[in-house]
Amino acid sequence: MMGRPPCCDKVSVKKGPWTPEEDIILVSYIQEHGPGNWRSVPTNTGLLRCSKSCRLRWTNYLRPGIKRGNFTDHEEKMIIHLQALLGNRWAAIASYLPQRTDNDIKNYWNTHLKKKLRKMQSSGGCEGGGGGGQSQSNTLSKGQWERRLQTDIHTAKRALCEALSLEEKPNLEDYYSKLPQINNNLMILQAPQPAPTTTTTTTTYASSAENIARLLENWMKKSPTKSSEITTTTQVCMSEGSQSATNNSPDHQHPNNNLEGFFNNNYSSNSSANEEVVPLTFLEKWLFDDAALANVHDDPHDHDLISVSLEEAQSEGLF
């Protein structure tokens, strides 16, 4: 066999940016059937997209709980720290920042943070960096790597405990002073800004409806003539897609009957654009909760290492 066949028939597959109509079709389908079984999504929805494209669109843009826009100082520093610890394992890093997608983090790293760190290193006169750390770790034996990972996690946890001010006053200075050590002195960070205390960080979770609403807004701004068509066609699509769209009473309307009903029924209680949510990040939870570790690493071996590190840290009364 000449390699693996494509996941979908490339001839009839549409590529490029998703339209609001497609988004709504996808979201309403997932609302009804739940995410997963992506293979069947294009067939069942009539979307001319490949299953991967549907999954990506959902996980990166449409699923509820995605936070978009500028990264906070706190998030940025967490990414820098986690990248030093985990390398370019964006999905793993994203698991610590559940409201951000791996794609988002990867893009942010490639477009902002890499440059920023390079600048810092050149001004600080230190060689290497995230990538340098990786290349060096590649030369380590597995045993060495494992031991270092343990040490790194241990150090990170201790530093984060302090930095996140779980017990006492915030001391990010101390946290950042430890970062270079975590990455085998390959990353030197400048003296930190005043501590971006997590409690004052305003975070808004966006629901799928909000994500689509935003898309629609942008779409309308860009092509005002098209927007009216969209509203109409969207409603048609959704009515057709709905299997039980017979009851038009507002109270019993099927969520997929129209946009308003769909939004109200599925997302209104979730959040609003003005609602302020201050989530405990995964990493912060991790400091308290051993059980959270189960979601951190797929590799049971990594998991064991972290558990060992955790036990050590606990025995030292770090948390």
Added chain:
DNA sequence: AAAACCTTCAACCGCCCGCTC
């Protein structure tokens, strides 16, 4: 004003892994 260049980020591609038969 317009061309050239730069930046951003949504989306695609190909590889890998795990599950099922």
Added chain:
DNA sequence: GGAGCGGGCGGTTGAAGGTTT
């Protein structure tokens, strides 16, 4: 055990928008 398949991941691309010349 291994082939087939679906899902997940990281690297890369390219269009669009922004900035500079």
